[in-house]
Amino acid sequence: MRWSTLFIPTLREHSAEAEVISHQLLLRGGYIRQLSAGIYSYLLLAQRSLLKIQQIVREEMNAIGGQEMLLPALNPAEVWQESGRWEIMGDNMFRLKDRFGRDLCLGMTHEEVVTSIARGELRSYKQLPQIWYQIQTKFRDEPRPKSGLLRVRQFIMKDSYTFDLDAAGLDLAYQKHYDAYRHIFDRCGLEYMIVEAHSGAMGGSQSHEFVVRSDAGEDFIARCAACGYAANLEKAVSRPAAPALLDPEGDYTPEEFHTPNLKTIADIAAFTKLPESSQMKSLVMVADGIPVLVMLRGDHQLSETKLQGLLHATDVRPAHPQEIIDLFGASAGSLGPVGVKNLRILADLALQRRRNMISGANRDDYHLKNVTPGEDFNPEYFDLRQVAAGDACVNCGGALEIVKAIEIGHIFKLGYKYSESMGLRVLGEDGKEITPIMGSYGIGIERILTCAIELYNDKDGMVLPPPIAPFSVVITPVNYADSLQRETADLLYAQCVKAGIDALLDDRDERPGVKFKDADLIGIPYRITVGKKLRDAKVEFSSRRTRISEDVQLHEAVDHLRRRISGIAL
RNA sequence: CGGGGCGUAGCGCAGCCUGGUAGCGCACCUGCCUUGGGCGCAGGGGGUCGUGUGUUCAAAUCACACCGCCCCGACCA
Structure with missing residues (x-):
């Protein structure tokens, strides 16, 4: 795409409203604009990045046999009343009435909806197992939206739901998700931890969270450096330090x-x-x-x-x-x-x-x-x-530390909570009714982008992992008014397009400093600078992350780029 | 919901105390100039001063109410 035609409203100064780094850079980089507290518009750059993340999620979910659907965001009260969560969700649920005065809500999660589909349609054990998922906007009336895209009232979630005949089936579905989530977050270039978690109002037994360590996070994780034990503080266990003083012996009365x-x-x-x-x-x-x-x-x-x-x-x-x-x-x-x-x-x-x-x-x-x-x-x-920092690990006795983290994914074994309360049953091989056992699994799409920015940034802006960057490369002619530079940059751009590389051509009538600053700010992984080295038929190839630049023969530039994008080196 | 802070041009802010003309930097537009890290010069456009009510000859400025946003806490599938 040609930068001169695009809406990428970068800012020189950072907004006074933004405190956390990802929020500042998303605003400064022209990725997002705020509409209201906890409600954001995703502009071109954010949307391109989020679409790439969604595609990675989609591929990995499909790889474990997930079937993509799209469930309604607008839900009637009835299904939520059946599960009992109409009351439990309290003020966190956005509620509204239709013209006849009937109660509706905006979906904050979709266990009720999938269970209602399943009970209407699933009849036989032969139809199980099922893995259903969607990528959809969720609504939660947070008491205090904050930190840019970290805690918002409307966000995109990949949520999936599994139906199995027995606990062994659920174990398998859970393991598939566990593995798929690792692939997803690996491919998105994140450094993350997997921790034992509390099931909360979801109900159910086992649960793991995928979290990224960050001071901007709101989750507290207890972890043991020695043996790798890690758990959300809500769930963590430890051996407490011994009392500071031995109790008096003897059989005294109060x-x-x-x-x-x-x-x-x-x-x-x-x-x-x-x-x-x-x-x-x-x-x-x-x-x-x-x-x-x-x-x-x-x-x-x-x-x-x-x-x-x-x-x-x-x-x-x-x-x-x-x-x-x-x-x-x-x-x-x-x-x-x-x-x-x-x-x-x-x-x-x-x-x-x-x-x-x-x-x-x-x-x-x-x-x-x-x-x-x-x-x-x-x-x-x-x-x-509640575990405290310095407590002894229950596994190895090592000292636990407590770190802050951002939750990016959460997987739950739900058990029978929804299938029982909503009457989901299928006939088994022996002709007797079986209540399927369920699991539920979520990924916050925006949080992947937000965490990547929190993890990877420097004084000049974002340093996005190539798979989730809005563009793979920016082609920067130092002076687009120069005819040789213009023709060369246009040619490189056309070659990238032909090669299927997401390229951004900075054809703006700006001074080079402005172009370099903007390219750094929005975090494009690679830059090809077209300038005075054209005299020797060379262009400059530079990496946003390493800050290393090298001169490359013009006719080899796109091949070089392709190798770098498909390779491991950033 | 409790505590604190803030609302003046797209962004960052001054002006308010002590009432009388709305200002600065960046961004934006035009022209010239410049072209390897947010150039330079000249000219220019852009404002319900969050909203309402009150006080006053006169309100961005004083008073009251409301709304919005940010931060801390409570809360948070």
């Missing part, structure tokens, strides 16, 4: 002591001169309206996701101050497990076999010492603790 105006774990630690790990933390959480008492070691944090998962709750929140007073007769800061009869007591595993610890006394301004789990109160033990 004993009150006065702690005026001492509310926090830190206050009590300072007052008693005992480490925080010698205390028990009492948290009152309300899960789907039912309060529970959660006990943790004083220096540990609760993982609300783990609590939510083990209670099978859709909503978990801390109790309000008045609810706490009604339940305990004391306020937060003086709560404890001793004598609690009216609600479940859940304790983290780190409290097992501990003795003579400190907790609140359920009387304002008083605490208890010599509280022993299992003797002075009887909790149910679960893994409730």
Whole structure:
């Protein structure tokens, strides 16, 4: 394409609105423009890049037997009510009414729709397995859109869904997706991690996330450099550090002591001169309206996701101050497990076999010492603790680190949640009904581009991996008004077109500096500069990533380019 | 939803405190000049000052309300 005819609105200065680097460069490079909070127009360059990403995704999905469909973005409320997610999705779902007042929503994911198709059409075990996918716009009314294309209200997702007869079939479908996702992200040139993940409101058992490490990310990943263990913090497990002080031996009875105006774990630690790990933390959480008492070691944090998962709750929140007073007769800061009869007591595993610890006394301004789990109160033990940096890896004992990351893909074993709730059944070989088992798998298309920019950029702009760059090469005549340069550049361009190479001809009447700056900014992997070396029948070939330039004979230039594009070297 | 910040030309900003003429840089248009890293010179176009109400002889400027955007937190299949 000829640059002089294109709409590529690059900017010299960066926009004050943009903080993260990918957002700045997408705006500056003329890739995107914002329409509203979390709503963006994708201009020529972004669209070309996104189409290339989608094509890679399509090829890899087809390679595992995926069948591409296009499901409606506009969904009637009924299917969502059947699965129960009409309520669960809450304010995150865009809702609207038609002219008759019927409830509709914009699809944020498509388990309901595919399940409704499947139950209407799939009749026999002979029709399974199935892998269905689509590449489609999703809508989510995020509480806080941010960071350019990283968290938006409308975005493109590749979502796929599998139907299998049994768990072994699902395992296979899951593995196929796992492998396909690796191929996709490899081909897109990303450096990524695969981590164990929490299934969240999707339901289901096993789940992995594909993430790119980045400070712009919002996911926290616990990982072990020694053995490779990596998991989303919502899911991660670890061996906690030992308590800072050994518990007093002996069979003491709980004993009150006065702690005026001492509310926090830190206050009590300072007052008693005992480490925080010698205390028990009492948290009152309300899960789907039912309060529970959660006990943790004083220096540990609760993982609300783990609590939510083990209670099978859709909503978990801390109790309000008045609810706490009604339940305990004391306020937060003086709560404890001793004598609690009216609600479940859940304790983290780190409290097992501990003795003579400190907790609140359920009387304002008083605490208890010599509280022993299992003797002075009887909790149910679960893994409730959120992993902290420095904890020991459960596999190898190495120290875990916690890093920020951007989620680019997520695969789930759904199990029977949707097929059961929506009544999907087929007849088996023996004539009995079978409920198929499902999986669901998603890739955020824009996030691949965004992550590539976050990972690969320098002071001059983006450095895009060739497979996802909007153009493979830019041909830059230093002075297009010069007839020899013009004819040569036109010829090279025509040769590229003929060779099927995505070429951009910078035929603008601009000074060379402007052309070079723009080419660098928008991240085109290769540049062929047509200038004074034409005297020796040479042009200059340069790589955006390595910044290395070399002189190439004019008649060899396109072959050279072709070798570079198909090769590994950038 | 809580906290903070910001809305003046396409972009980046000044002007507001102390009311009276809307300004700068970049970008854009025309001409000349220049052509290997965002040249130079000259001329020029472009504004409901986010919206509304109020105060005032007079509002970008003061007051109130609303809307929008960004950041932090809550939240986040």
